[in-house]
Amino acid sequence: MADQGEASAPDTKPRAATTRAELTLYASVVAGSVIGSVLRWLVGLALPWGTLFVNLTGSFAIGLFAGITAPGGRWFVGPRVRQFVMTGVCGGYTTFSMFSLETLRMLQQGKVFAAAGYIALSLVAWLGSVWVGDALAIRFNRLKGAKP
């Protein structure tokens, strides 16, 4: 499709190339989102606290991966892989909507303290795990033999 565009209208070549790069990023995000979401669905079938579990482990994973692949980090990956893992897999795996709905259900049942506790526990779990993931990445980046 992009080749046709280039052949028929040479002056639009940079635009076609940009479009193709953008579509590749979309494809990476979509592929990652499907993998992450199917994982989340399976975790939810297996665990009663599925939402809390996926959001905790997903926050840990994005903190670790973002740190290791950051500029100056130990691994170099291109934007496609970064979008695939972070925006795609981690984004599809974690869910804010289900957390909101579960909290609303507690409030509707009059369980105000349970809802407040669930919010507090979730925030500690999400932010604590992204912090731990990031801290581990910093340590990993500093290991002997790391790239300068």
Next chain:
Amino acid sequence: MALLWAFLGQLVWVTLGAAAGGALRYFVSGFVGRRIGQAFPWGTLIVNMTGALAIGAMAAAVRGPVSDAWLFGATGLLGAYTTVSSFSLQTLALAREGGTRQAFNNVAYSVIFCIAATALGYTAATVIVGAHG
């Protein structure tokens, strides 16, 4: 055998929803980021708020957690559309670079606005479609 086909059918609904939800999140967060700027993660906040509104409406309108509509719309589409991982990472970055206040605001806005949006979506759909419990 019937169980396997049922599982594969459900897998297809989750997959289709997730593909649409992931692409939509990438588009919306990018669009908002380009319009408003990247200093504060408005893109993720708006994605999560609109997804929370929609799941509240779905919860009121769609019966049961195992229908195909739920697997496609809630588990797949809205589950993939909304995100906690980006929220966590952006909050950590704000705490480091933008200061504690910005990070606190992101947490407070996300929790309060998203739960309120889910309640709003639920109430609106209950009024329009009728409650299923």
